[in-house]
Amino acid sequence: MKIAHIGQKGIPATFGGVDFHVEELSKRLVERGHKIDVYVRNWHTDRKLREYRGIKLIHTSTIRTKHLDAFMHSLTSSLHSVSQDYDIVHYHGLGATVFCGLPKISRSKVVATIHGLDWQRGKWGSFAKVFLKFTERTATYIPDKTIVVSMSQKKYFESKYKKEFIYIPNGVNIPQGKPVSEIIKEKYDLNGEDYLLWMGRLTPEKRVDWLIKAFKEIKDRVPNLKLVIAGGTSATDGYVKTLKEFTQDNERIIFTGYVAGQEKEELFSNALLFTLPSYLEGLPIALLEAMSHRLACLVSDIEPHREIISGGVDGLFFQSNSFSDFVKKLGRLLENPERLRNIGENARRKVKKEYNWDEVVRKTEEIYQELI
Structure with a gap:
């Protein structure tokens, strides 16, 4: 055809x-x-x-x-x-x-x-x-x-x-193996499992502003933890400018711009946790990619996310309309790295079978x- x-x-x-x-x-x-x-x-x-x-x-x-x-x-x-x-x-x-x-x-x-x-x-x-x-x-x-x-x-x-x-x-494509953090070490001084990751288009419905505010509230609990925001504008230059102005004095928050290839693979493979606090999604490929890399994911409990994740088994939810619940769940997860690993393994098995x-x-x- x-x-x-x-x-x-x-x-x-x-x-x-x-x-x-x-x-x-x-x-x-x-x-x-x-x-x-x-x-x-x-x-x-x-x-x-x-x-x-x-x-x-x-x-x-x-x-x-x-x-x-x-x-x-x-x-x-x-x-x-x-x-x-x-x-x-x-x-x-x-x-x-x-x-x-x-x-x-x-x-x-x-x-x-x-x-x-x-x-x-x-x-x-x-x-x-x-x-x-x-x-x-x-x-x-x-x-x-x-x-x-x-x-x-x-x-x-x-x-x-x-x-x-x-x-x-x-x-989603299921990755084979885990690349070492060569590019991300050189560009962003990331060593592996020392950062939270968000990836996608920087648009208001993704609520990256929530993620930044939440990170500022919990960052002192994990002194060396960083936040990596991988993505760029999608006819949303004003929103992106506001985000960067809000974080300009914080060296632990990193904007990478759009990433692809080996750099993208390294960011997914070496993160500690993936977060997606959106209030609107279709069926997010970024979430499927994160799960395929054995990443535990903390996401809003909107319907598209609930289609993908079984809460507490292969991912975790917070109440979509509650910023305080987002902060609370994020803080608890960072205190339990073993749980993150178990959820990540389950996540990979889920997407390999169903997506x-x-x-x-x-x-x-x-x-x-x-x-x-």
Whole structure:
């Protein structure tokens, strides 16, 4: 089959769960004999890069502003797709689906994956939220099949729109072995198991501000402990600036920016604890990655997290609306390193069994085949 993906920023993925999802899906579909095109944004992917691991990269234009970037790239990519004779055009994210009717002009079948309720994200203003809420309808009614990545999304959409949605979760690659802390030792003076880790996009719904405040309250209990915040802006420069101003006098709080490759592997493999205090998620790939590295994870008790973790067995929860509970649970965990190790082992076993990329690809390929 000839398949295109629209909605991601681009690959190779450097940040954002959608990009990682598309990369993992695409490279495995290529291995299964399909022809895969991925539409990329010029500011994200080097214009000279036209192919990656057998995947054709198609550069289409956009306007790089917070409100127009994704909208314009979806428009130009969708228009381009009409002339490409695709069997399947697969859209990712609610906003991108506003133009998902265009490929049907050339009789391509359309699939959409909803990765989260984007209109709930704190970075958007009122007009953008109204627009993104409208695209729930385009994602529901125009595609031939619509996929959701969490059971909470499936319940939400099926209850609201009285239509079947297909559940296929994100996956994770299971690391082999534990890399030594060479890069992170040189760049950040990290030795291993001497830091808390957060990784992702620095957006308000991730509540990194909570994590920083909590760390300041408990840091004196573990004098050599550091906090590593790995990630960067996602059209949220003001929020990121506020976070850095709040921490500028604290040398034990480290902002790495976006990380990838060996550096990312070292950060996951050598951390003491991973935390994710978000009030909104789809199905977070960063959490799955942390668990795959045998990391104990302390997360808010929102529904997407509860789908992944069995509390007290392969991860731990705090009450999502209670900062004091977050601080209390964080402090208790740091006093019990043996419990952290046991939970981490259970976490790895869980994701290895239930969040396998090959299974994700098999189920997605089945959907494509049903439509052709």
